[in-house]
Amino acid sequence: MDVAPSDEQRRLVESFTALFGDASPPSRVRAAEPLGFDPALWETVRSAGIVAMAVGEADGGWGAEPLDLALVAEVQGRFLAPVPIVEAQVAARLLARLRTPRAASALAAALAGERTVTMAVHPSREGVARLVPAGAVADDVLVMDGGRLLLVPSGGDHGQVENLGAMPLADLRLGPDAEVLADGPGAEAAYETALDEFLLLTAAAQVGIAARAVEIGVGYVKQRRAFGVPIGSFQSIGHALADSATAVDGARLLTYEAAWAHGTEPGRFAELAAMAFAFATETAREATYRSLHFHGGYGFTDEYDIQLYYRRARAWAAVCLEPRAAYRRAADHRYSAVRTAAPMEEQWTSA
Amino acid sequence: MDFGIGERGQALRAEVRAFLKEHLTDELAERCHRTGVAHDDAFVRAMHEAGLLALGWPEEWGGRPCDPLGLSVVEEELSKAEAPTYGVSTTHMVARAILRCGNDRQRAEIIPRAVRGEILIVLGFTEPECGSDLAAARTRAVRDGDEWVINGSKMFTTNAHIGDYVFLLARTGTTSKHEGLTVFLVPADQPGIEAQAVRTISGERTNITYYRDARVHDDWRIGDVGGGWRVLGEALQEEHSVGFGASMLRLLEAAEGWARTARGNSGRPRITDPDVRERLGRCAAEAEVSLLLQRRAAAMAGQGVVPVAEGPMAKLFSSEALTRAAEDLFDLLGPDALRGHLSPGAPEGGRVEHALRFSLGTTIYGGTSEIQRGIIARRGLGLPR
Numbered sequence: 191m192d193v194a195p196s197d198e199q200r201r202l203v204e205s206f207t208a209l210f211g212d213a214s215p216p217s218r219v220r221a222a223e224p225l226g227f228d229p230a231l232w233e234t235v236r237s238a239g240i241v242a243m244a245v246g247e248a249d250g251g252w253g254a255e256p257l258d259l260a261l262v263a264e265v266q267g268r269f270l271a272p273v274p275i276v277e278a279q280v281a282a283r284l285l286a287r288l289r290t291p292r293a294a295s296a297l298a299a300a301l302a303g304e305r306t307v308t309m310a311v312h313p314s315r316e317g318v319a320r321l322v323p324a325g326a327v328a329d330d331v332l333v334m335d336g337g338r339l340l341l342v343p344s345g346g347d348h349g350q351v352e353n354l355g356a357m358p359l360a361d362l363r364l365g366p367d368a369e370v371l372a373d374g375p376g377a378e379a380a381y382e383t384a385l386d387e388f389l390l391l392t393a394a395a396q397v398g399i400a401a402r403a404v405e406i407g408v409g410y411v412k413q414r415r416a417f418g419v420p421i422g423s424f425q426s427i428g429h430a431l432a433d434s435a436t437a438v439d440g441a442r443l444l445t446y447e448a449a450w451a452h453g454t455e456p457g458r459f460a461e462l463a464a465m466a467f468a469f470a471t472e473t474a475r476e477a478t479y480r481s482l483h484f485h486g487g488y489g490f491t492d493e494y495d496i497q498l499y500y501r502r503a504r505a506w507a508a509v510c511l512e513p514r515a516a517y518r519r520a521a522d523h524r525y526s527a528v529r530t531a532a533p534m535e536e537q538w539t540s541a
Numbered sequence: 542m543d544f545g546i547g548e549r550g551q552a553l554r555a556e557v558r559a560f561l562k563e564h565l566t567d568e569l570a571e572r573c574h575r576t577g578v579a580h581d582d583a584f585v586r587a588m589h590e591a592g593l594l595a596l597g598w599p600e601e602w603g604g605r606p607c608d609p610l611g612l613s614v615v616e617e618e619l620s621k622a623e624a625p626t627y628g629v630s631t632t633h634m635v636a637r638a639i640l641r642c643g644n645d646r647q648r649a650e651i652i653p654r655a656v657r658g659e660i661l662i663v664l665g666f667t668e669p670e671c672g673s674d675l676a677a678a679r680t681r682a683v684r685d686g687d688e689w690v691i692n693g694s695k696m697f698t699t700n701a702h703i704g705d706y707v708f709l710l711a712r713t714g715t716t717s718k719h720e721g722l723t724v725f726l727v728p729a730d731q732p733g734i735e736a737q738a739v740r741t742i743s744g745e746r747t748n749i750t751y752y753r754d755a756r757v758h759d760d761w762r763i764g765d766v767g768g769g770w771r772v773l774g775e776a777l778q779e780e781h782s783v784g785f786g787a788s789m790l791r792l793l794e795a796a797e798g799w800a801r802t803a804r805g806n807s808g809r810p811r812i813t814d815p816d817v818r819e820r821l822g823r824c825a826a827e828a829e830v831s832l833l834l835q836r837r838a839a840a841m842a843g844q845g846v847v848p849v850a851e852g853p854m855a856k857l858f859s860s861e862a863l864t865r866a867a868e869d870l871f872d873l874l875g876p877d878a879l880r881g882h883l884s885p886g887a888p889e890g891g892r893v894e895h896a897l898r899f900s901l902g903t904t905i906y907g908g909t910s911e912i913q914r915g916i917i918a919r920r921g922l923g924l925p926r
Contacts, residue, residue, distance in 0.1 A: 191550075191610055191840045192543045199542070257542060408922050423925045428918030429911065435922055436854040440830035443837060447544040447829070454545065465826035517822035518815050524825060525797075525812055 193443065195261065203261050209238070210269035216495045222272040226356040227327045232273045236303050244279035249286040249294075250301050256387065256452040260394035260445060267398025270498055274324035274358070276391040277308040281332050284309060284384040288339070288372050296330060296341055296371075305329035310362070311388055311510050317364050323509055325360030326350035334381050335364060338373040355505020386460045389467040389516065390452070392506055393445045396470035399506075400438045400477040403499045407431055407481030414486075427484055434477040441470040461523035467507070468516035474503035544833075550614045553607070557618040560591050565624050573625045574882060577746035580628030580700055585658040594629065594658045602640075603656050613839035617832065621787035628700050632662040635708040635726070638776035642764045651726070663704035663729070665695040665750065666773070673912045675710065676719050676770060680752060682711035689713075689725065689762070691733070691755040697906065701736035701748040704729045708776070709757075714767055722769030727757040743898040778847065784838075784859035785903050786831030788896070789866055793824050795892035796870045803874075803888070820873050824866045831859035850921030857913035860903035867893070867900040 195203065213231050222228040244259055245251030259279055266275055278300065285297040285307070299305040308328040310319040314335045322331055325348060333340045345367075348360040372380065408431060411422035421427055448462035478500040482489035489496055511519065546554070564587045573579055588594050597612045598604025607615075619626050636655035639647050654660045671677045680693025691711055698707065707727045714721035727734070733755030736748040764772040800812035800821065811817050834855035838848040848855075870893050871878045882891035904910045918924045 191546060191836050193837050193840060195542060404922075408924065412924065420925050422918075425911075425915070425918075428922070428924045429914040431922055431924070432857075432914040432917035435850075435917060436834075436858050439837075439851070439854055440834055440858055443833035444826070444830050446542055447833060450542055450544045462829070465822070465829060468823070469826050469830060514819050517826065518819045519822075520826060521818035521822035524822065525818065 193446070199258060199261055202258055203265060206262050206265040207268075209235070210265060210271050214269040214271040216270075216498060219270045219272055219498055223356040224352065225326065225350055225358055226272050227274070227324075227358045228272045231271065232306070232327075233303075235271075235273055235275065236278075240273075240275055241278050241282050241303075242301050245282050245286045245297065245301070249297060251282070251286075255449070256390065257446060257449040259391055260449040263391040263394035264398040264401075264442070264445075267395035268402045270399070270502055272356075274306065274308055274327065276388065276395065277324040277328070278306060280384050280388045280391065281307040281309040283387060284332055284380060285371075287380045287383065288377075290371060292341065292369060293371050300330075307332065309384060309388070310334065311385060314364055319362040319364065321351060321359045321509055322362050324358050325362050326358035331362055332371070332381075332384075333362070333364065333368070334377075335368075337378065339371045339377040339381055340364065340368045341371050342368045353505060354508075355502045357502075357505055357509065359509065382460075386463045387452075389510060389519075390445065390448050390463040392510060393441070393448070393463070393466035393470040395506060396467075396474040396503060397438065397442045397445055399499050399503050400434070400441065400470065400474040403474070403477040403481040403496065403503070404431060404434050404438055406496050406499070407434075407477075407484050410481075411484050421484070430480050431484075434473070434480055437469075437473040438477060441466070441473040444469055461520050464516045464520035464523065467511065468513040468520065471503070471507040471513045471516070474499075474507075478503045546610070546614050546836075549611060553611050553614050554618055556591075557593065557615050560588070560593060561618065561622045561624060564588075564591075565622055569625070570623070573623075574744065577740065577744045578700070578703070579623075579625040579745070580661065580703065581625045584625055585629055588626075588629070589656075589658040594633075595656055598652075598656050599640075602652050609839040609843040610836060613836055617787040617835075620785075621791050623791065628661045628663075628704075629658065631664050631700070631708075632658075632660060634776055634779055635662040635664070635706075637779050638708075638772060639726075639763060641775050642768075642772045646760065647726070647763065660705045661700060661703060662706045662708055662726070663698050663700045665698050665701075665707040665709035665727070667696050669694060669696050669749070671696070673909050675773065676722065678710050678712055678722060680709070680711050682709075682713050682723060682725065682757075684713075684759075685756075687759050688756050689759065691725075691727065691752040691757065693752050695750045695752070697739070697747050698736065698750045699745070699747040701729065701734075701750045702738070702746075707734070707750070708763075709752075710769055710773055713769075716767070719770045720767050722773075723766050724763045724769040724772040725757045726761045726763055727755060728761075731755060741902060743895070743902060745902075780852070780907065783852070783907060784831055784835035784855040785863045785900075786828055786835050786859050788899070788903070789824065789828035789831055789859065789863050792863070792866055792870060792893065792896040793821065793828055795889040795896070796821060796824065796873065799874060799888045799893070817873065820869055824870065827862040827866060831855070831862055834858055850917045853908070853913040853916045854921075856907060857910050857917070860900075861910060863896070864900040864904055867896040871897045 243252045243254040247253045282300050285293045300307045306328045307330045308324040309332040310322045314333050319333045331342045333342050348362050351359045411427050414421050445466040448466040451459045451462050482496045482500045488494050595605040596607040632655050636652050639651050666675050682689040682691045707729050709725045709727045712721050713723040733753050735751045739747050800817050803811045805811050838851045838855045841848040877888050880887035881894050
């Protein structure tokens with residue numbers, strides 16, 4: 191057991207912390223609302239290799255480990271960087287996993303920065319992929335449609351669904367230009383792994399949100415005075431923040447354990463990724479709620495940054511799964527021998 | 542980063558499991574359960590013979606090298622099996638404090654016997670009026686020639702009725718709350734000490750102890766007169782990786798065992814029910830988080846870093862999570878959850894019912910959750926007092 195990042199991982203975190211610190215301060219996050227996308231920042235991180243790092247060298251990438259991707263996602267969460275990093279990384283890894291010529295050419299276009307590719311995290315229904323993450327800004331979307339994995343050009347005409355988290359979500363109608371990339375059990379398995387990875391990296395981003403929310407709250411309650419003392423001296427406040435700080439550390443350890451298991455104990459990866467998503471999401475919800483609440487009335491004004499975190503902690507999770515469904519997903523992997531074979535559509539609880 | 546316990550950890554775990562399989566017999570477990578005493582001389586002797594008691598002690602004291610992470614793996618296995626090792630843990634905690642704060646004679650007298658499991662040392666810290674505020678101790682020690690005369694009472698001195706020594710925190714001065722304290726190793730077998738049983742709802746027997754002109758030679762003062770608070774701090778600091786993740790695993794396994802065999806109205810095992818899965822999934826996740834927080838604190842200690850806030854985080858989270866899980870899984874089992882260990886047909890031998898009882902103390906002893914939150918808030922987050 192060694193929970194310290196390697197020197198290389200530390201440098202990775204430092205470089206993205208510097209990049210987002212410069213390019214994604216709260217003013218830029220606000221300016222990117224309501225769409226939730228900053229094209230200039232996306233260009234910057236894409237040229238820095240954010241998509242390439244996610245796929246193996248044989249596929250034209252840099253072959254970073256899931257642990258590295260999780261570290262970057264945590265930094266993204268801290269800064270709420272309005273760019274589809276997790277979406278593009280997981281979609282690229284899914285394309286690489288398919289090993290078909292069409293998938294390879296789509297991946298090449300993504301790596302060359304010609305096209306932004308995302309994936310729908312729920313199978314389509316009645317010809318529509320709903321609430322696709324980054325669907326409003328991507329060029330191509332990977333969609334599971336009745337056992338077939340499709341590559342769907344978005345055509346650029348899918349408007350954003352206005353939403354709580356200022357995410358570039360879109361409902362995407364599957365047109366005649368959708369191409370079948372793969373079908374059958376192989377496609378299902380590849381897509382399931384992509385979902386596990388999406389949950390893992392979202393968990394990491396939630397850790398970043400939660401950690402920053404605690405920092406913002408601690409900073410505020412040290413300065414803010416009421417009844418003649420800093421309000422951080424009240425136990426009702428200090429103890430709640432202590433609980434959140436504890437949960438943040440736990441969520442971070444669980445998330446990095448899941449990322450570590452991806453390569454080292456693959457049999458536990460899916461279970462741990464779902465657990466990490468559920469626990470990190472509950473942690474981020476609680477931390478942002480507490481931190482906002484301890485700001486008093488200022489907490490729910492637009493002017494204070496904590497509301498940006500409060501809204502995204504909920505939205506980034508809700509687009510995937512509610513935590514309770516994620517605990518069920520974890521149990522489905524844990525008890526796979528007695529699996530009920532519930533169809534995936536039922537397990538994923540979104541409309 | 543590496544989240545494995547390594548080959549050494551795996552080997553230790555296998556060694557402890559094999560030991561428990563042989564020595565933690567059903568008969569012994571049953572006796573511990575009925576008496577409420579988590580100590581057994583024969584079991585401790587067997588631990589010594591198997592080389593388990595020497596783990597982590599310096600070789601010059603007959604020890605067997607083991608880093609804090611390895612020790613936490615061993616502790617997890619013992620705790621998950623509910624092995625009767627509470628007496629060993631208090632004895633070793635005191636022996637480690639003597640290693641740091643005692644004199645040569647005290648070390649020579651106590652440490653070898655503690656490492657061999659030949660003595661049992663119990664803790665006389667808190668008092669009926671103290672709770673977690675240990676420095677409020679009022680039990681008084683007054684100098685009388687080469688000896689000290691002790692009067693007062695101590696609460697929750699588990700194993701006092703069978704212990705050889707009490708590691709006693711006493712007031713020796715009136716200068717200030719923290720500086721007027723001194724620690725002694727008091728022989729338990731003397732007429733001035735009386736232990737009265739106090740029963741807890743988990744079936745454990747602990748004690749309230751009364752000191753009426755009890756005596757201890759000045760040779761058995763640990764540390765300086767007035768230096769008791771520092772000695773106590775050294776003793777408690779050893780408790781880095783205290784936590785209840787392994788107790789959660791024990792509870793989880795019981796609930797899983799029930800869920801695989803109990804059948805619902807549909808005739809299918811309850812483990813196929815999404816509600817059951819959700820509860821088990823949450824318990825499994827929180828057990829994992831508990832163990833990670835505990836092992837992190839142990840790993841820090843292994844690198845020579847004092848886990849000032851991280852130790853309390855492990856204790857706080859794991860005990861609160863165990864309490865929540867016990868409530869939730871007790872509900873899950875329905876009315877049958879009420880059947881206790883002694884009731885034939887109790888689900889999984891009444892383990893869930895027992896966990897509900899046992900969990901309550903964990904958020905209290907060793908510093909309540911409120912104490913832990915206070916440490917995390919002030920020393921971890923830097924919040925003002």
